[in-house]
Amino acid sequence: MLEDYQPRDVFFASPRRSLLGNGVAHGWDGGTPDELAECVPEVLADAEVPVALGAFPFGGNDSALAVPKTLRVGAPPAPGRQGGPARVPAPERVRSVPSRGAHAEAVSALVGRIADTPLRKAVLARMLELDFAEPVAAERIVANLLRENTSGYTFAVGLPDGATLLGASPELLLAKRGARVSSHPLAGSARRSADPVVDKENGEALAASAKNRDEHALVTEAVVEALRPFCRTLHVPPEPMLVATPTMWHLGTPITGELRDPGTTALRLAAALHPTPAVCGTPRALARQVLGELEPFDRGYYAGTVGWVDRNGDGEWAVSIRCGELAGTRMRLYAGGGIVAASDPLAEVDETSAKFQTLLRAMGSELTA
Numbered sequence: 474m475l476e477d478y479q480p481r482d483v484f485f486a487s488p489r490r491s492l493l494g495n496g497v498a499h500g501w502d503g504g505t506p507d508e509l510a511e512c513v514p515e516v517l518a519d520a521e522v523p524v525a526l527g528a529f530p531f532g533g534n535d536s537a538l539a540v541p542k543t544l545r546v547g548a549p550p551a552p553g554r555q556g557g558p559a560r561v562p563a564p565e566r567v568r569s570v571p572s573r574g575a576h577a578e579a580v581s582a583l584v585g586r587i588a589d590t591p592l593r594k595a596v597l598a599r600m601l602e603l604d605f606a607e608p609v610a611a612e613r614i615v616a617n618l619l620r621e622n623t624s625g626y627t628f629a630v631g632l633p634d635g636a637t638l639l640g641a642s643p644e645l646l647l648a649k650r651g652a653r654v655s656s657h658p659l660a661g662s663a664r665r666s667a668d669p670v671v672d673k674e675n676g677e678a679l680a681a682s683a684k685n686r687d688e689h690a691l692v693t694e695a696v697v698e699a700l701r702p703f704c705r706t707l708h709v710p711p712e713p714m715l716v717a718t719p720t721m722w723h724l725g726t727p728i729t730g731e732l733r734d735p736g737t738t739a740l741r742l743a744a745a746l747h748p749t750p751a752v753c754g755t756p757r758a759l760a761r762q763v764l765g766e767l768e769p770f771d772r773g774y775y776a777g778t779v780g781w782v783d784r785n786g787d788g789e790w791a792v793s794i795r796c797g798e799l800a801g802t803r804m805r806l807y808a809g810g811g812i813v814a815a816s817d818p819l820a821e822v823d824e825t826s827a828k829f830q831t832l833l834r835a836m837g838s839e840l841t842a
């Protein structure tokens with residue numbers, strides 16, 4: 474399917490299906506998720522292809538959503554089904570924004586804010602800026618992401634400015650089918666290890682860590698609070714489970730529910746949830762303000778949401794993490810980590826390095842960022 478990917482197309486693969494939207498029959502390049510939740514259903518009611526696909530940024534209203542001219546729906550990615558690795562050139566220059574040292578200082582400053590203000594958690598991110606000698610083809614990186622990440626959400630979204638958002642997120646913000654909704658918030662992380670004994674220990678230590686469980690509980694609480702008004706029933710497991718990606722362990726809580734009104738759309742629900750404390754913080758407005766002060770870059774579409782909604786209101790929206798924006802010979806990768814009172818600055822720098830590996834590995838890079 475990816476062989477046919479063109480700039481401005483949207484590719485989205487989930488554990489349930491793969492979608493490729495070609496061309497733009499109707500596009501929105503403005504509007505918040507809430508605003509588009511209002512107007513998208515009207516357009517879909519008469520559209521030839523009854524599905525809108527795309528992405529929303531972390532903040533602001535630069536939506537990138539489109540009803541495609543044609544839509545292909547295929548099987549979900551499966552291990553071993555993608556061919557050999559696609560070649561991606563090595564970057565000529567890599568720069569961390571801010572530097573690793575400055576990121577550690579920002580984590581310390583954030584821990585101070587948590588001690589001195591009502592802020593309980595904020596997810597501080599770092600960016601890697603990569604420069605290449607030649608333009609890089611987004612679909613090659615996505616093909617490599619698909620080879621490794623068959624159980625998450627792998628995507629490429631052509632953005633209105635010509636750049637491409639691409640990544641492999643392990644985190645489901647919201648899926649809706651009929652009256653059934655599900656969300657799988659993740660928070661709390663540890664590195665995977667090539668050594669099976671160390672790997673198992675890393676996972677077990679994460680599951681037992683009070684700091685990580687607290688960090689995780691804030692996300693689950695926020696998701697439950699946002700979904701409750703829409704749901705007749707909600708099932709929330711009392712304990713988080715361990716979720717493995719090829720590079721990271723996470724704590725995750727699979728939440729399911731039944732809608733009071735099955736007509737509530739997946740986009741409406743995603744808008745009500747976004748941004749959760751897995752990418753922003755608690756309380757949300759204060760976290761957003763503090764992150765704006767401490768992060769020396771614009772997050773763009775990182776920490777936003779990416780997915781699709783159809784005419785019936787069914788859809789899937791993933792949290793846009795483990796991702797980057799590619800524009801010709803420049804690529805920006807993003808990774809963040811939840812900071813709480815007990816966070817250690819150097820461990821947090823290491824956690825962002827580990828999270829960058831999802832994209833760096835798909836680019837054939839041995840870089841440790």
Ligand SMILES: C=C(O[C@H]1C=CC=C(C(=O)O)[C@@H]1O)C(=O)O
Pocket residue numbers: 596598644659660661662723750751752794795807808809810811812828
């Ligand atoms: C914000 C990111 O991850 C989130 C999802 C899982 C675990 C997280 C954590 O442990 O901090 C983050 O909340 C990211 O990868 O950039």
